[in-house]
Amino acid sequence: MRRWLLSLLLIGLSLSSGWAVSLAASAAPPAKEETKKGASGFEINKKDPIYITADWMEVDQNKNTITYKGRVVTIQADMTMRSEALIAYYDPETKQMRQIVAEGKVNATQGNRVATGEKAVFDDKSKTVTLTGNPVMRQGNSQVTGTKVVYYMDQDRAIAEGDGKVRVQATIFPEELKNQDNENAATGKQK
Known part of the structure; x- marks a missing residue:
């Protein structure tokens, strides 16, 4: 699950590294590959371009936002995120997300x-x-559900929460985890 959460964060991390201008314009290919191995051993390339398509886009410099609406598809490397809307809030001085x-x-x-969920x-x-919004995290047949899932990037940890009516539920297939660990060992990746 940690590798997946790190991957999900890749888009957020990349956007938080000065992508305000790139969000509003076409992304250019990276000049030089800079691969970084995250805390969970997942290799990411922070310079991979981010491609966003939508039915509509607005840049509002008064509100310091970039808004995409309608069948929004965000792609970076092998990660794809789909949503009905995407709003990026940036600092007016630094242009950082x-x-x-x-x-x-x-x-x-x-x-x-x-x-999956209604909001990220x-x-x-x-x-x-x-x-x-009914968050569900799946890897193979294993899954975790609750009312909210929070991933703390700096601490490489996640918390799934219930709300008193809905409890956290996890279904784990140990054989799949064992196979994943074996694949990671063969390729030199860590958990």
Whole structure:
């Protein structure tokens, strides 16, 4: 699950690294590959371009936002996120992303990993990603559900929460986890 959460955060992290201008324009290919291995061993390329398509886009410099609406598809490397809307909030002075909010049928996929919910919030200041609205995290046949899932980027940890009516539920297939660990060992990746 940690690798998947790290992958999901890739878009948020990349956007929080000065992508305000790139969000409003076409992304250019990276000049030089800069691969970074995250805390969970997942290799990411922070310079991979981010491609966003939507039915509508607005840049509002008075509100310091970039808004995409209608069948929004965000792609970076092998990660794809779909939503009905995507709003990027940026600092007017630094042009750095402060927060990215994806809303409406959020679906992020990478390989056999899928995260769904009604809303995903990438917050640069708190270094968190919060998934709400019937969040479901799947990897293969294993899954975790609750009312909210919060991933703390700096701490490489996640918390799934219930609300008193809905409890956290997890279904884990140990054989799949064992196979994943064996694949990671063969390729030199860590958990």
